Structures are given as structure tokens and as C-alpha cells.
Amino acid sequence: MNLNIFQIxxxxxxxxxxxxxxETVLAAMLRSGRGxxxxxxxxxxxxxxxxxxxxxxxxxxxxxxxxxVSEDDEKNGxxxxxCVRPRGDMVxxxxx
Numbered sequence: 690m691n692l693n694i695f696q697i698x699x700x701x702x703x704x705x706x707x708x709x710x711x712e713t714v715l716a717a718m719l720r721s722g723r724g725x726x727x728x729x730x731x732x733x734x735x736x737x738x739x740x741x742x743x744x745x746x747x748x749x750x751x752x753x754x755x756x757x758v759s760e761d762d763e764k765n766g767x768x769x770x771x772c773v774r775p776r777g778d779m780v781x782x783x784x785x
Contacts, residue, residue: 739784
């Protein structure tokens with residue numbers, strides 16, 4: 690069992706919140722009450738939690754709607770936070 694707790698940093702504010710390796714970044718953000726939390730369906734379909742992962746490793750645990758995250762977006766670090774779990778510390782930023 691992996692007991693690591695990773696730190697997620699919001700680029701715009703420098704605010705951080707902890708994320709367990711077995712929870713999505715969005716779930717950790719909501720649990721901590723920190724970050725620019727916006728949420729909708731929690732299933733990868735609505736696109737409301739779309740952000741860019743600027744630094745850090747993560748794994749995709751749910752399929753992201755291609756209507757909200759194209760293959761090119763995904764290659765450039767854009768993800769739905771309800772669909773990814775950290776594999777280390779991460780830096781995220783809002784998309785304009």
C-alpha cells in the first residue's frame with residue numbers, strides 16, 4: 690500500500706493541497722477546500738474541471754470526453770481533474 694501524500698500546487702496562487710495516490714486531483718481539491726475547485730459530473734463528461742497540468746506525473750483513471758480534451762490537449766498536459774490521480778507532486782493551472 691502506497692502511503693505517499695502528494696502536494697498539488699495551484700500556479701496562479703501558490704496554494705497547495707494534499708492528494709492521496711488513490712484519489713483524483715478533483716476529489717482532493719474538494720476535500721481540502723483549497724484551489725480553484727469547480728466540478729460537475731465527476732465522470733469525465735462535462736469538462737468543468739478542465740485544467741492544465743504544468744508539472745508532475747499522473748495517471749489517467751477514467752476516460753476524458755474528447756469534446757473537452759482533444760488528443761493534442763492531452764499530450765500538452767490538459768486534463769479533467771476528475772479523471773487523473775497523481776504519481777508525484779504536481780503543479781496545475783487554470784485554462785483561459
